[in-house]
Amino acid sequence: MSMNLAASGEPAGSAPAGTDGANVARRAFAATRHFRPVLVLVIVLLVYFSLDQSVFLTSSNIENLLTDVSVLWVVALGMTFLLLTGGADLSVGAIASIAGILAAKLLDLGVPGLPVVILAVLFGALIGAFINGFLVGTLNLSFFVVTLASMITLTGVVNIWSGTKSYFVNSPLINRIGVMNTLGLPTAIWIMIVTFVIALYVQHRTYWARDVYAIGGSRVAARLSGIRTSLILMSVYALSGACAALGGIITTGRIGAATPQPDPNLPLQAIAGVLLGGTSLLGGQGGVGGTALGVLFIGTLQNGLSLSGVSSFWQQVITGVILVAAVLGDRITVRGGIGGLIARLRARSVAAQASSAEP
Amino acid sequence: MTSELRESTDASRDGAVQLELTNVYKRFGGVRALRGADLKVTGGGVVHGLIGENGSGKSTLLGVLSGQIQADEGQIFVDGKPVSFANPTVALRGGIAMVSQETALADELTIAENIFLGRRMARGFGGIDWKATRRRAAEVLERLELGYDPGWLVERLRPDQKQMVEIARALSMDTRVLILDEPTSSLTNDEVQALFRAVRQIKATGVATIFVSHRLDEVFDLVDELTVLRDGCTVAQGSVDGFNTRSLVDAMVGKEGAWHEYARPSSASSARGGTAPALQVTGMTIPGHVDGVDVTVEHGEIVGVAGLVGAGRSELLEGIFGLRPVTAGTIAIDGSVIQARSPRAAIRQGLGFLPPDRKHQGLVLQRTIDENLTMVATLTRSRWLPPGGNELGQKVEEVAKTMRLRAASRRALVSTLSGGNQQKVAVGKWLMADPRVLLLDEPTRGVDVAAKSEIHELLKGVAATGVAMLVVSSENDELIQLADRILIMFRGRIVASVTAREADLPTIARYAGGHI
Numbered sequence: 001m002s003m004n005l006a007a008s009g010e011p012a013g014s015a016p017a018g019t020d021g022a023n024v025a026r027r028a029f030a031a032t033r034h035f036r037p038v039l040v041l042v043i044v045l046l047v048y049f050s051l052d053q054s055v056f057l058t059s060s061n062i063e064n065l066l067t068d069v070s071v072l073w074v075v076a077l078g079m080t081f082l083l084l085t086g087g088a089d090l091s092v093g094a095i096a097s098i099a100g101i102l103a104a105k106l107l108d109l110g111v112p113g114l115p116v117v118i119l120a121v122l123f124g125a126l127i128g129a130f131i132n133g134f135l136v137g138t139l140n141l142s143f144f145v146v147t148l149a150s151m152i153t154l155t156g157v158v159n160i161w162s163g164t165k166s167y168f169v170n171s172p173l174i175n176r177i178g179v180m181n182t183l184g185l186p187t188a189i190w191i192m193i194v195t196f197v198i199a200l201y202v203q204h205r206t207y208w209a210r211d212v213y214a215i216g217g218s219r220v221a222a223r224l225s226g227i228r229t230s231l232i233l234m235s236v237y238a239l240s241g242a243c244a245a246l247g248g249i250i251t252t253g254r255i256g257a258a259t260p261q262p263d264p265n266l267p268l269q270a271i272a273g274v275l276l277g278g279t280s281l282l283g284g285q286g287g288v289g290g291t292a293l294g295v296l297f298i299g300t301l302q303n304g305l306s307l308s309g310v311s312s313f314w315q316q317v318i319t320g321v322i323l324v325a326a327v328l329g330d331r332i333t334v335r336g337g338i339g340g341l342i343a344r345l346r347a348r349s350v351a352a353q354a355s356s357a358e359p
Numbered sequence: 360m361t362s363e364l365r366e367s368t369d370a371s372r373d374g375a376v377q378l379e380l381t382n383v384y385k386r387f388g389g390v391r392a393l394r395g396a397d398l399k400v401t402g403g404g405v406v407h408g409l410i411g412e413n414g415s416g417k418s419t420l421l422g423v424l425s426g427q428i429q430a431d432e433g434q435i436f437v438d439g440k441p442v443s444f445a446n447p448t449v450a451l452r453g454g455i456a457m458v459s460q461e462t463a464l465a466d467e468l469t470i471a472e473n474i475f476l477g478r479r480m481a482r483g484f485g486g487i488d489w490k491a492t493r494r495r496a497a498e499v500l501e502r503l504e505l506g507y508d509p510g511w512l513v514e515r516l517r518p519d520q521k522q523m524v525e526i527a528r529a530l531s532m533d534t535r536v537l538i539l540d541e542p543t544s545s546l547t548n549d550e551v552q553a554l555f556r557a558v559r560q561i562k563a564t565g566v567a568t569i570f571v572s573h574r575l576d577e578v579f580d581l582v583d584e585l586t587v588l589r590d591g592c593t594v595a596q597g598s599v600d601g602f603n604t605r606s607l608v609d610a611m612v613g614k615e616g617a618w619h620e621y622a623r624p625s626s627a628s629s630a631r632g633g634t635a636p637a638l639q640v641t642g643m644t645i646p647g648h649v650d651g652v653d654v655t656v657e658h659g660e661i662v663g664v665a666g667l668v669g670a671g672r673s674e675l676l677e678g679i680f681g682l683r684p685v686t687a688g689t690i691a692i693d694g695s696v697i698q699a700r701s702p703r704a705a706i707r708q709g710l711g712f713l714p715p716d717r718k719h720q721g722l723v724l725q726r727t728i729d730e731n732l733t734m735v736a737t738l739t740r741s742r743w744l745p746p747g748g749n750e751l752g753q754k755v756e757e758v759a760k761t762m763r764l765r766a767a768s769r770r771a772l773v774s775t776l777s778g779g780n781q782q783k784v785a786v787g788k789w790l791m792a793d794p795r796v797l798l799l800d801e802p803t804r805g806v807d808v809a810a811k812s813e814i815h816e817l818l819k820g821v822a823a824t825g826v827a828m829l830v831v832s833s834e835n836d837e838l839i840q841l842a843d844r845i846l847i848m849f850r851g852r853i854v855a856s857v858t859a860r861e862a863d864l865p866t867i868a869r870y871a872g873g874h875i
Contacts, residue, residue, distance in 0.1 A: 210737075
């Protein structure tokens, strides 16, 4: 997994013909710099749990581990592009829930499974584009206020619309997405693979992603270069909305019912996964490779600790501590090792003393 | 040149001068901003003029004095005692306060709150003592003979009134030396007179004022003694009685007999062979900034725009590029009128715009050289298909070579480059897009001398291929080197147009100061 990521993690349109293997390897290594800390952590966790728990490395457990994080995975991939623009979406849980209810209602009307899934995902994209994206991208409101407000509003809407009751879903396609296998693997894992490959392609091989990075780096510079910043921002929120809706469909399939109670942890956990993967909250730096590792870290920790019989609250404690440590670790590697960090802290305190000692 | 120092007046103690800076050196990277500058304020209640061209080191010297910049060498004496200012707070405690060109007030607070910003008048456990705050604020405003109510909100004030509040704020801190950095640059004549009255009030209370100005008539009106800086050195100082306009300009420019009288500005060069000019702006008006401006730039011509801060130079370029709402006027490229309501529309009509701040406006620092260079050129490509073809790669290679871009690789992050090379990338991304008209705002700001001349050569070479350029710079000698023709703006209007051959620093300085 990690080799795979490293090789595909290099910048787009960059490999000139005829470079030797060492060069390519060096560049591949350089491309991992944003998620090196979490890469190390995931490997450590994998080694530790496979030595500690004999069931950990069985194929059925790995399948469990992955399908447990499939919703988080899909939502976090969409969220990555938002963080790259310097934003985030707190309403993904509500969008997932409303998409599930929409799917259930459409199924009740007798619409077949495939159109239902497509319509639900489109619906999520529309909410993202025309509520969150419009308010943030065109009216320049703060993403935090906007997505917090749409989270609250949509949670209310989904409860009113469903009459607070859950809908049982008995569609072959949605069941297959949630709990069945396709070609020998759980369908949810196939969805993880496909969404990841698409996200990698988009990130590395499209001008759209370059616009996203440019906006995150400097929205003013992007606008002055002629990039349609409002339109791009709307499309990023649309993407995040679509991913959330897909997450909602997977959840519906896994439970076998659509519920009007949004998962309150989903948005923040998705943001945590993206941050663990080395994407900057300020925008412009990072990518989906790191996000995949960040989500894998959360999943591995969850799975391994529950196998060891450790309380899930410990998993929260560890995730929180590691989140800060990973961001700090990134800073250390970026700016010349831990020695550099200490030197900078010392210089700062010396300067503070000097200025306060002044008459 | 140096005149005898005036005998120190009233408030000076024991014959020691109030404030003295000696032999100050400061280097920023490769640029030597100060190389042995001196400044001597001979007593309290003195108005001291600090004069010099743009780039002569005035701001750096004031920065050193107010604790914002640490000098490499040199000493500061207050009342004959050596002091050192590690930061502005320490300087304030030493009685030195600066009012800079940009106002730094909290708009949502009242005048009184702004005057005491950062210092609270507490009353035991009773919290803030609003009564005392208002009373003290009223006292300070009274001292300046301003009829302002301390309870007014700052956001309702005009810019000149805000400046007065800043001066009041500086005076409220037991200031002994007040620094005013180009306080008149954006004021009307009446406002200037009001400011002068305030400065004379300050003078009467025994506070010394350091007054920075470009306008020579102000200097002779207001100032008691002065210091002239050129290229980071003090070239003349002393009582104002020892100077006249002519000797002052000679000292600023560093050339005997630099002060010539010039004929009326020449008319713009006529269109060549009947073809439409590359850029023709007529009657452009941007309320509050630009007032009915006409500009014509021929193919291959470089036209400079000079003027003081606030004269409307940058706003003119922003208006053409669709960044500011224009209330009147037309813009034509190659004879056809364009509608540029956004930068994107302007770019598609053949315009390019190099913004003055490369770090935030011109470049995306965390992306590669390659991506920054192709950012504009790839605008019209499909956002969803993969970047195709190698022809852009070749063009990047070419542009990087013409610009003599020094970087480890084209995939290096722009943030890792030196200032000069960053600026080359910022310019290069427009060259990649083949614009017909290039608008450049401060094309070499914060760039070392070598890179500066390289960028100049590059721009001249591009102009030779027929691209029209409109260049704004606050360094007048840059415009003289680069431009074919220089327009001079003053308070939103173009007041003069001189060809590069007949332009020199005193002429430009005179027009830019509003002297026709």
